[in-house]
Each structure stands twice: as structure tokens, then as C-alpha cells.
Amino acid sequence: xxxxxxxxxxxxxxxxxxxxxxxxxxxxxxxxxxxxxxxxxxxxxxxxxxxxxxxxxxxxxxxxxxxxxxxxxxxxxxxxxxxxxxxxxxxxxxxxxxxxxxxxxxxxxxxxxxxxxxxxxxxxxxxxxxxxxxxxxxxxxxxxxxxxxxxxxxxxxxxxxxxxxxxxxxxxxxxxxxxxxxxxxxxxxxxxxxxxxxxxxxxxxxxxxxxxxxxxxxxxxxxxxxxxxxxxxxxxxxxxxxxxxxx
Amino acid sequence: xxxxxxxxxxxxxxxxxxxxxxxxxxxxxxxxxxxxxxxxxxxxxxxxxxxxxxxxxxxxxxxxxxxxxxxxxxxxxxxxxxxxxxxxxxxxxxxxxxxxxxxxxxxxxxxxxxxxxxxxxxxxxxxxxxxxxxxxxxxxxxxxxxxxxxxxxxxxxxxxxxxxxxxxxxxxxxxxxxxxxxxxxxxxxxxxxxxxxxxxxxxxxxxxxxxxxxxxxxxxxxxxxxxxxxxxxxxxxxxxxxxxxxxxxxxxxxxxxxxxxxxxxxxxxxxxxxxxxxxxxxxxxxxxxxxxxxxxxxxxxxxxxxxxxxxxxxxxxxxxxxxxxxxxxxxxxxxx
Numbered sequence: 001x002x003x004x005x006x007x008x009x010x011x012x013x014x015x016x017x018x019x020x021x022x023x024x025x026x027x028x029x030x031x032x033x034x035x036x037x038x039x040x041x042x043x044x045x046x047x048x049x050x051x052x053x054x055x056x057x058x059x060x061x062x063x064x065x066x067x068x069x070x071x072x073x074x075x076x077x078x079x080x081x082x083x084x085x086x087x088x089x090x091x092x093x094x095x096x097x098x099x100x101x102x103x104x105x106x107x108x109x110x111x112x113x114x115x116x117x118x119x120x121x122x123x124x125x126x127x128x129x130x131x132x133x134x135x136x137x138x139x140x141x142x143x144x145x146x147x148x149x150x151x152x153x154x155x156x157x158x159x160x161x162x163x164x165x166x167x168x169x170x171x172x173x174x175x176x177x178x179x180x181x182x183x184x185x186x187x188x189x190x191x192x193x194x195x196x197x198x199x200x201x202x203x204x205x206x207x208x209x210x211x212x213x214x215x216x217x218x219x220x221x222x223x224x225x226x227x228x229x230x231x232x233x234x235x236x237x238x239x240x241x242x243x244x245x246x247x
Numbered sequence: 248x249x250x251x252x253x254x255x256x257x258x259x260x261x262x263x264x265x266x267x268x269x270x271x272x273x274x275x276x277x278x279x280x281x282x283x284x285x286x287x288x289x290x291x292x293x294x295x296x297x298x299x300x301x302x303x304x305x306x307x308x309x310x311x312x313x314x315x316x317x318x319x320x321x322x323x324x325x326x327x328x329x330x331x332x333x334x335x336x337x338x339x340x341x342x343x344x345x346x347x348x349x350x351x352x353x354x355x356x357x358x359x360x361x362x363x364x365x366x367x368x369x370x371x372x373x374x375x376x377x378x379x380x381x382x383x384x385x386x387x388x389x390x391x392x393x394x395x396x397x398x399x400x401x402x403x404x405x406x407x408x409x410x411x412x413x414x415x416x417x418x419x420x421x422x423x424x425x426x427x428x429x430x431x432x433x434x435x436x437x438x439x440x441x442x443x444x445x446x447x448x449x450x451x452x453x454x455x456x457x458x459x460x461x462x463x464x465x466x467x468x469x470x471x472x473x474x475x476x477x478x479x480x481x482x483x484x485x486x487x488x489x490x491x492x493x494x495x496x497x498x499x500x501x502x503x504x505x506x507x508x509x510x511x512x513x514x515x516x517x518x519x520x521x522x523x524x525x526x527x528x529x530x531x532x533x534x535x536x537x538x539x540x541x542x543x544x545x546x547x548x549x550x551x552x553x554x555x556x557x558x559x560x561x562x563x564x565x566x567x568x569x570x571x572x573x574x575x576x577x578x579x580x581x582x583x
Contacts, residue, residue, distance in 0.1 A: 050471050090521075
């Protein structure tokens with residue numbers, strides 16, 4: 001199973017993505033990183049069908065963009081950036097929405113994120129991390145081949161962020177997983193392959209082992225240092241002499 | 248409360264309100280007078296059935312005035328409440344009501360023009376202008392075949408202000424401004440069996456759509472992103488706009504602009520059964536129907552022998568009741 005992407009997108013006359021091309025297969029967690037405004041979220045919205053890009057998105061030579069929303073929802077699931085839930089659905093009702101047009105299993109999805117016993121609770125009473133897990137469960141309930149996640153660890157404390165990344169790692173053998181990450185440290189620790197976007201272009205792609213501080217410095221303008229410790233590889237960043245956004 | 252208990256109570260409430268609406272009125276009638284009139288009316292309506300006894304004394308009051316009026320109030324409540332639920336999903340906004348698409352503004356202008364220049368075609372003009380208003384708001388909002396809800400909401404609000412100004416102009420200079428003014432606040436005093444039949448037909452088309460599409464309405468709450476869950480958002484928005492227009496413009500054309508029911512019925516229902524449209528739409532419809540019959544009962548009895556516009560009652564009684572529920576809900580005394 002292979003996902004091939006080659007897309008461009010404009011909001012009116014403003015070009016947001018320019019010929020961003022890559023392919024993805026099962027067995028690796030792909031992190032899309034890049035500075036604010038690079039087009040990371042737009043890229044996921046183009047692949048998931050929320051936006052209509054120019055170019056093509058193919059899953060095993062099947063043209064995903066020409067499919068109906070129902071057909072596409074059975075193949076590709078999207079986990080949006082977490083926001084505070086506005087409606088008082090129960091956890092089970094919320095996850096069930098993933099199955100309306102796809103026929104997946106709510107129980108299996110809830111079990112995978114460790115929330116099976118909490119189906120009757122209101123989503124409004126969950127912590128940020130728990131709500132993020134429920135959003136991932138809704139995507140899992142679609143039983144998709146591809147999962148796209150837009151900053152699944154934003155607003156989460158380190159424990160919840162780690163548990164979300166562990167969950168994604170456990171899913172990568174069965175699904176194609178592409179996640180936008182702002183947290184470069186998590187990207188380096190958990191991703192197998194990294195795609196870097198800047199100003200709507202893909203500026204680098206490679207395995208996480210090939211990623212060097214120099215490459216990150218070229219994109220972000222800050223100074224970086226990789227450190228090796230007992231818990232694995234991590235990242236130290238320091239602001240360059242020319243801050244990007246001086247207050 | 249469990250779902251089944253809530254629905255049993257709501258059905259009971261509907262039955263009680265309809266019963267009270269028919270048996271209580273500005274003219275005091277005995278229960279047997281009312282019953283005999285209804286029985287006589289039903290017998291007379293059955294084809295090939297010869298009526299063996301004389302026409303009851305209050306037949307006209309009960310069968311020709313009170314019964315169609317009460318049924319009309321119930322059906323209008325049902326329509327506005329279910330259109331209100333769908334509007335709130337469409338706009339992803341709990342403060343939305345079915346009038347936001349420009350329907351009430353357009354209908355107001357139509358009625359004002361009607362009362363001044365074509366007094367025998369007020370309903371028709373109100374209906375035509377409400378459709379024209381929705382078409383205008385819809386056309387202004389449409390961008391490359393898509394309907395962004397924020398633009399739709401703002402266009403609806405802006406159009407409402409403009410239409411309100413035109414209506415006020417006619418009210419301020421017109422000879423029949425008092426009639427326009429009363430119409431704007433809504434009344435069932437002129438409702439007859441023809442209105443009941445017309446609205447029943449519209450409800451038979453529109454209500455099943457919203458009941459059947461509960462999954463789509465749930466997904467609509469998530470806006471553009473719901474396309475990734477399998478919803479054809481753009482097409483479904485157009486369908487919702489069509490059916491909201493149908494379920495709002497027909498009641499407004501015959502009973503005027505009755506405010507608040509389309510806004511508070513979904514809220515009351517949400518406090519009782521939660522946000523899932525599988526239960527929310529039918530619950531809100533039952534709440535709306537009962538509320539409207541009760542409001543009309545108050546409107547025609549509180550100042551008898553005269554009556555006040557029903558819109559005043561829905562706002563004056565519905566508002567505080569809604570605030571009471573909201574406060575109770577916030578304190579955690581009302582749970583799903």
C-alpha cells in the first residue's frame with residue numbers, strides 16, 4: 001500500500017503549497033515539520049479532501065481526490081488540531097461519528113486508545129490529552145488505510161504527548177501515518193521519516209537519522225544541537241542572534 | 248432521565264397542551280359541548296357517512312375556529328423547532344434560529360407591501376418575499392459553489408437589518424400599519440383547515456428529512472472537516488437550507504413572525520436529551536409544538552375577550568423559562 005502525493009494549492013491569488021511531492025508507506029511514521037505558515041496543515045487538508053488542491057493524491061494508483069467523501073472516508077482519516085469541544089456528546093457518540101459512513105468498530109477504536117470503559121462520559125469533561133485520544137479513536141473507528149494528524153500533541157503536557165506518540169508508533173505497521181508536529185524533539189524521537197516544509201515548498205525529506213542540526217538551522221534560523229542520552233536522541237534549540245519575532 | 252422516559256413525557260405534554268388548547272378558550276364551553284362538536288365534525292368529514300343528529304350549538308366555535316387554530320399552532324411549533332435545530336447545526340452556533348437566513352425579514356417586507364397594496368394576498372406575498380430573501384442571502388454568500396457558514400450568517404444578519412428598515416418604513420407611512428404591526432408579532436387567529444392541510448403537507452416533506460438525516464446533522468457541527476468523516480458538506484448544506492426555508496417560510500406566511508420558539512425549543516430539548524440529533528430533532532419538535540399551543544392558549548385567554556399576539560407570549564414566557572433552565576443546567580442540576 002502506497003500513498004503518492006503531488007499537490008499545489010492557492011487561497012485566491014496567494015500560493016500556499018507549490019508542488020509538494022512525496023510518497024508514504026506502512027511501517028514508518030512520517031512527521032511533517034516546518035515554521036509557522038509553511039503550509040503543513042494545508043498539506044494535510046489537501047490530502048484529506050477538505051481543500052481541493054491541484055495535482056494528485058493516489059493510494060495504490062487510485063485517484064483519491066476524485067472519490068466521493070464517503071469513499072474517501074473509508075481510506076483516509078484526519079485528526080484536526082485539538083480545540084475545546086463545543087457540544088456535549090458522550091465519548092461513544094463522538095467516536096461513533098467515525099463509523100457513520102465507514103462501518104468501523106467503536107469498541108475496537110476505544111480499546112486501542114484505552115478509553116473503552118469511559119464511553120458514557122461527556123467529552124466536555126475530558127482533559128486535553130484525553131480529548132486528543134478520543135479524536136484519534138474517532139479516526140481509528142473509520143478503519144482507514146491512511147491517518148493524517150494535525151499537531152496531535154499541541155496543548156498537551158509531556159506525559160500525554162508521549163502517550164499520543166507511543167500510540168501512533170504502535171499503529172504504524174497497520175496504517176500509513178503522517179503527522180504534522182511543531183515539537184521537533186518529539187519528531188526526532190518518534191518519526192522514521194521527516195518532511196520539512198518552508199514557504200509552501202518541500203525543502204528537505206529524509207530519514208530521521210539523516211537529519212542534521214544544520215538542516216534545521218537553515219529552515220528555522222535558530223541554532224540546534226542533537227544530544228544522545230539513556231532515553232534516546234533529543235534536541236536542544238537556542239535562539240539565533242537575530243530573533244524571528246522580537247517583542 | 249433516560250431517552251424513552253423523556254419522549255413519553257414529551258408526548259404526554261403534547262397531548263395535554265392540545266387537549267387544553269381545544270377545551271379552554273375565550274368563550275367558556277362545557278367539555279361535553281366541545282366533545283360533541285368534535286365528534287360531529289369527524290362524523291361529517293367521513294365520506295358516505297350520514298349524520299343522524301343535529302349540529303351541536305358550538306360547532307362553529309370548536310370545529311371551524313378553535314380546533315384548526317390549535318392544530319395550526321402545534322404544527323407551526325413543530326416546524327419552527329425542527330428548523331431551529333437544523334439551523335443551529337448549519338451555522339454551528341447555538342444562538343442561530345431559522346429566521347437567520349433572511350426568511351423573517353423578507354416575509355415582513357412582503358406582508359407590509361401586502362397590507363398596503365394587496366390586502367387579499369398578504370400570505371402569498373410574505374411567502375414569495377421570504378423565498379426571495381433566502382435566495383438573495385444564499386447568492387451573496389456563495390463563493391465558487393461553496394457556502395461558507397460565516398458569510399451566510401453575516402449576510403443573513405445584514406439582510407435582516409435592511410429588510411427590517413424597509414418594513415419599518417411601510418409601518419411608519421402606511422394606512423394599515425397597525426395590521427402589519429400585529430402580523431409581525433404573529434397570530435393564529437385567522438388559521439383555518441386550509442392552513443392546517445398546507446402545513447401538514449410541508450411537514451410531511453421536511454420533518455422526515457431532518458429525522459432521517461440525524462447522522463449528517465451531527466457531522467455538520469464540525470463544519471468543513473466533516474468531509475473527512477464522509478459527509479458531502481457543500482451538498483448537505485444546500486439541502487438543509489432548502490428544508491429550513493420550507494419549514495419556516497410556510498408557517499411564517501400563514502401565522503406571521505413568531506419569535507423565540509425556533510431558538511429555545513432546541514435548547515430545552517438539548518438539556519433533556521443531549522446534542523445527538525437522533526433524539527434532539529424529535530424532542531425539539533415535540534417541545535416546540537407543545538410550547539406554541541400553550542403560548543397561543545395564553546395569547547387568546549389572558550386578555551379575553553380580546554387577544555394579544557402570540558409572539559409577545561413566546562418571548563415573555565419562553566425567555567425567562569429558558570433562562571431558568573440555563574441556570575439550572577449550569578449548576579449541574581439538569582443532566583443528560
